[in-house]
Amino acid sequence: MNSPVEAPYKSFVSIDRQSTTAVYLQIANQLINAIQRGFLQAGTRLPGTRSFSELLQVHRNTIVAVYEELDAQGWVETRPNKGTFIIGKIDARPQKIRAATETQLVQYPKVTGFSFRKSSLLDNPFEHAACDYIFNDGTPDIRLTQVAQLSSLYTANLKRKSNHKKLGYYNQDGSEFFKRNLSNYLNLSRGLHISNDNILITRSTEMSVYITAEILLSKDDIVLVGALSYFSVNMIFQKSGARIMPVPIDEEGIDVEAVRRICERHTIRMLYITPHHHYPTTVTLSAQRRLQLLELAAVYGFIILEDDYDYDFHYDKTPVLPLASADKNGMVVYIGAFGKSLAPGFRTGFIVAPEDLMGEMRKHLGIIDRQGDILMEQVLGEMIEEGVIHRYLKKSLKVYQERRDHFVAQLEEHLGDYMTFRKPAGGLAVWTQWKQPVNLLSLAKECAKNDLFIPKTLLYQHKDLTAMRLGFGHLTTKEAQESIAILKHSLLTQL
Structure with missing residues (x-):
């Protein structure tokens, strides 16, 4: 049976005084973690409340509360005149208690211990970037809400x-x-x-x-x-x-x-x-x-x-x-x-x-x-x-119609020589087709360098088609103007 003084308890317990979790619960949870991961084995006698409180520099009543919590959860038992012991099947050849690193105690498994079906079909197609300007496929502007x-x-x-x-x-x-x-x-x-x-x-x-x-x-x-x-x-x-x-x-x-x-x-x-x-x-x-x-x-x-x-x-x-x-x-x-x-x-x-x-x-x-x-x-x-x-819809439709008209006018003025499009009768996006082949992935990368993000899901390109779906609903007229300016600048860089 292991002596309580042999166990490196400070490697198991780290107290965060700023945490909203009570100190006794922090200690109890970390001890349970050490028991579950085999650093504290069944049959181990825990230190007395006085010596343990001095070791962890907490009040003795805190350790009393820790042991009561461990007992309530079924991890320990108290034996009269002998002390508090970890419950479980005792190994006939008990090993020396090992110190634990923080990583060993808190790291969650990276892989499962079992097999499961994987689906490449459901890979997340959506991308994100920290650019100031973003094209999407036609979503409303939550700022209008x-x-x-x-x-x-x-x-x-x-x-x-x-x-x-x-x-x-x-x-x-x-x-x-x-x-x-x-x-x-x-x-x-x-x-x-x-x-x-x-x-x-x-x-x-x-x-x-x-x-x-x-x-x-x-x-x-x-x-x-x-x-x-x-x-x-x-x-x-x-x-x-x-x-x-x-x-x-x-x-x-x-x-x-x-x-x-x-x-x-x-x-x-x-x-x-x-x-x-x-x-x-x-x-x-x-x-x-x-x-x-x-x-x-x-x-x-x-x-x-x-x-x-x-x-x-x-x-x-x-x-x-x-x-x-x-x-x-x-x-x-x-x-x-x-x-x-x-x-x-x-x-x-x-x-x-x-x-x-x-x-x-x-x-x-x-x-x-x-x-x-x-x-x-x-x-x-x-x-x-x-x-x-x-009433909500009527207000928002007026704004979106103004944004559509402005967006289409900007496309015509700045990119009319390079793409064709039709003013949509509804919706929040414009379908654009390029008059000559353009490497859209390279164009999107160049735009990202200039603070405009264009997700791959907006790009449509094969041997017979080079097209983009550009959402305008989420952009103010100023944002739309600046986004189209970046798109044109990036295009000219590629040509």
């Missing part, structure tokens, strides 16, 4: 006694109040004909796609996507085991005749489409092609997964209604985001589909997000009911 008003709405709901009981709910079906208001909002703004039973509330568009893929796709199912499509959604489809088949995109959106030809040769399970503003090219699917797609889906039995990711952002004319508004055969699953003009924490995703599919989707949502956010949904429901969301 009235954070104080949003906070007051949330705080008011949190204080409301009638909401207190809701805080403990596990409600995978979501707030009926919010769903009722959201269904009314979608019916009025997007020509739908739905009720609460047709809506599932999710955290994001990606969660909506994930749940849909989990239920509707099986290994080797064929999913049609645009030849240029949203990379995150493609990752989800591939993770489900589906086979992705690209379809050409032109000035009217996805090539419906190409879809027809593929259907004649293959059994298609799903078509993923962003018809309002195709991602990434921003073109709108024509009304005629929308009807043709619905007819093809009815004939060949494939699902149309319609992603209306930026329906709220339109400037020049009334937006084209979604395919889901004209679906008579239950072939469309409609997904979108609500509150994109709000701060990120106040946004939510949704799925619209026939009731039988909704029942299955709620089962899956109950597994991955059983708690939900019932209080936030209450706030969002009130924002719809009281017209707050309409």
